[in-house]
Amino acid sequence: MGDLGADGVARDAALNWLYGRDGEHDRRDVRPGAAGKEGGDGPSVVTTVDWLDDINRLFPKETIERLQRDAVELYQINDIVTDPAVLETIEPNPSLLRAVLQTKHLMNPEVLRLARRIVEAVVRDLLAKMAVEVRAAFSGTRARRPSRWKQARDFDMRRTLRANLGHFRPEEKRLYIETPHFFSRTRRHVEQWQVILLVDQSGSMVDSVIHSAVTAACLWGLPGVRTHLIAFDTDVVDLTSDVDDPVELLMKVQLGGGTDIARAVRYGAGLIEQPRRAIVAVISDFYEGGSQSVLIRAVRELVDQGTKVLGLAALDEQASPAFDRDMAQSLANVGASMGAMTPGELAAFVAEQVTR
Template sequence: MTSEQIRRWKLALGDDDMDGLGERDQRLGHALSALYASETRGKRGGLGASSPKVSRWLGDIREFFPAPVVQIIQKDAFERLNLKALMLEPEFLATLEADVHLIADLISLRGAMPERTLETARMVIDKVVEELMQRLRAKTVEKLSGALNRSRRTRRPRHADIDWPRTIRANLRHYQERYNTVVPETLIGFARKTRTRADLDHVVLCVDQSGSMATSVVYASIFAAVMASLPVLSTKLICFDTAIVDLTEELADPVKVLFGVQLGGGTDINAALAYCETKIDRPGKTHLVLVTDLCEGGHAASMLARVAAFKQAGVNVIVLLALSDDGRPSYDVRNASAIAAMDCPVFACTPDQFPDMMACALTRQDIGQWASANGIDLVRGAS
């Protein structure tokens, strides 16, 4: 018997006999055993009701199998592991917390859901999105709306726009020794930008929707919806795997956006950037935020050339290797280093850091300095 035949038998036997298999094959075997372990051997599916565990399992099967096979396995999981009943239990729905892993699971499984369950899934996603919007919207609006034009000064600033260090220096002659304070007779502050529609900043969120980026897609979609509501910005959301879906017209409804996402499949960043190029008509006013692990399945050299062309044209290119709570990405080091060498910031970002990062980008501040000040590790350029 050949080594490949032995390998296949070990995978078929599952958890009973995986000695001698590599780490990847053992993960594959465990992923299959969690669903297909024979009840005649006293085993049942091992996914349980844990959303993070289901998320990891879904990520594994998307890694190991092509999309048509993944759809079959997901459908089997829905039937064998009683996930349908779990999603239909009112008591379960009442106890749900805001969890991007749960949203990712529901989006991934929706093709296998019967209509009644699909309606319940929409209710769950709507509940989670509402909680996430409440958590993330206020800070995002505060940071991004009414962006300050720091090249202009005014002596009649709003209270929130007062430049206190300059104001104090300008009023030192009015120092009151008795009260140990300066009386600011003259206020100096920042003048807010007055913008026409043609002068708006443009943000293009280009988001990798392959299976490994599931939680990043959820957060990016919500932030895109928030930014689209701000009159000071023009926002586009483009999601991709090997296909491209432009969700810009759906941004008024974050739940509809998420139901337009197709988690899974391969990754063609080059094709996605080519599409983005057709949507950018003011490069000097455009901020391209590419959310991806840079594991390019298309033509890597062409992808890097497009990033370089964007940078040369004046587009503010930012690469987020992950937009997730843990901020610990797994990514293609070679591509990341090549893009970092183009003087583009490449790093992972948590949702709580994203509004500050975008405010920094919109005011054309040094994102590298901002990242360092916030303890974020930037990818270094290839030497």
Template sequence: MSENGPDEALRRWRLVLGRFADRSLAGCCGGDDLRRDRALERIYGESYRRRGLRLDVGPKSSRGGSEPTRMTMPEWFGEMRELFPRSTLEVVKADALSRFGMTEILDDPKALAELEPDPAILSALLAHRGRSDPAVEAKIRQVAKRVVEELTKRLRVQTSRALSGARRRGATTGLRGAARDIAWDETIRRNLRNWDPERKVLVADRLRFHAATRRHLPWRIILCIDQSGSMATSLIYSAVMAAILSTLPAVDVKLVLFDTAIVDVSDQVGDPVDVLMSVQLGGGTDIGRALAYCEQKHVATPERTVLVLVSDFCEGAPIGPMLSTVKRLAGARVKLLGLAALDEAARPSYDHATAQRLAEAGMAIAALTPEHFADWVAGHLR
């Protein structure tokens, strides 16, 4: 079979299309290719099975079938390791968990041990957490720890820079500072008498610098996070951002998770792994109740409070109480921010009509990547 000729192209198409191309591309695959096809079918055929399609029945048959016995997960993992590169195996494992919810893959010790720390994988693991045995629970914590460490490393510097302070352009000082902080206009004005006409240079013996300032006003940031099943990835990023924010000077962070119930994990805000391990994904959504809880428990100084709602805005309760609470908070001068997405892909999926109603009631709405979240919040603190 030619490496680059038409036979190779047909072989590749047969592997991509799977068993549904058997009639048109019969004979294109053999040997190890048939094993590869069966291994991929074990995962990707699941999407058809879960939609009620019977893959084992031929087009002219009303019963019976010819589908080979489905390989067990340990058998599948062994085949994948032998037939595919590691990078392919990781992609297929991620699809099995995050796209198809095939948590039985976690029952294989080898597959479990080799899971890569990735937000998408962690999302699937968190959804499985309540049904897992102690060994899987320990692995979930291990993956969560590594994911949190990577995200914290990536987001900490930008978040600290955005929220911990800013130069005050309206005031200058004679105290020494960095070259980037030189107030050039003021420095030039104060040194005009030192102009050297022969050398055509200005001798600046009195440098002026922008006065550095840090926000020492007591800001309270309340993160109110939807923990319904569709919000797993947002929860991961929110927990990491809450931990980073809690390390900043003069910022007090409260963290509240909700579906139809409310879990206040403000005492765990410095440990995002513990926060994630306390999450119970699923259930309905009662945004109004969660906002009312934040108002009653955590809004002490409204004009120095930022309340960030991270949700898909799919309210399961009557919308009236939610809008009333938002209007009341806005009237009290609480800064209200509604975040429709907090993952790095910025592919928001949310109820646009409800988001519009929230905006009309006084909540700023955005769909942002984590890198832009800190700048957005900082903009509302200035």
């Protein structure tokens, strides 16, 4: 094997610090997050801070995020998000946001304050992206009347061609456009709809919890929509008062615990004012820890009164569901629409209902 060079040796050592945590390390009582090397007269102990400095120097951004995710999710090296020295320097990314939400119960107030920086940065990026998708879904339908607003998606080709035929040059076989025309967008009269998001806050649903919080914030204040956000495990917590502040909302979520979906559905049903103008979206893996029969009956009652019930096994960018298919089928049998959606797809569904 050829000489790796100084950087090659350093990269190999950084990878070994993380992925070399095998049974032999356990027998030597090397704790996750501590040294990747032995003490005594040998090299100095590598701390998590040292390792993070090394990987930020040695690897590209995508690799750094993968290494950080594996450190937290595979090896439970929690000091990545609970050590103030690390939190002051680490670059926020979605993997670290998940880690913060899963470990914030371990943090003292000072560490929690530093961890909030990660939450704020990642949520800000998600909001910027998702707000565009949500608002596009509510932008209205094209009308035939002209518009002063010039957007490519509203370009009226037929009217533009007719209006500019006088500028056709046969010798060049080219039509010159002096005055482009555009459709306007009109918004039909909309009546108030309630969108009630019931979000399972068990640990496996962390991505959906994050995207539910940001989706609710994007829906907040849109014409024709009143949004509620309810988190549940075996208890139900109404977080609607914080919907316009997804950072504060996520800092209040307590991930983990059991699951009583029926209780959450009953709570959501109690919020409905006009059943035929309500959408209840249950975001869960549908592994019911409470009474399955009560859950099925509660969903059937909502459907029978004219409420639209969505059962979403995932609400995130990938929308890759893992869920109890038997329960999902039982809920579909009583009229719920079951599946998985990205936040943009949910917004499009809500917009279709509100503006029809």
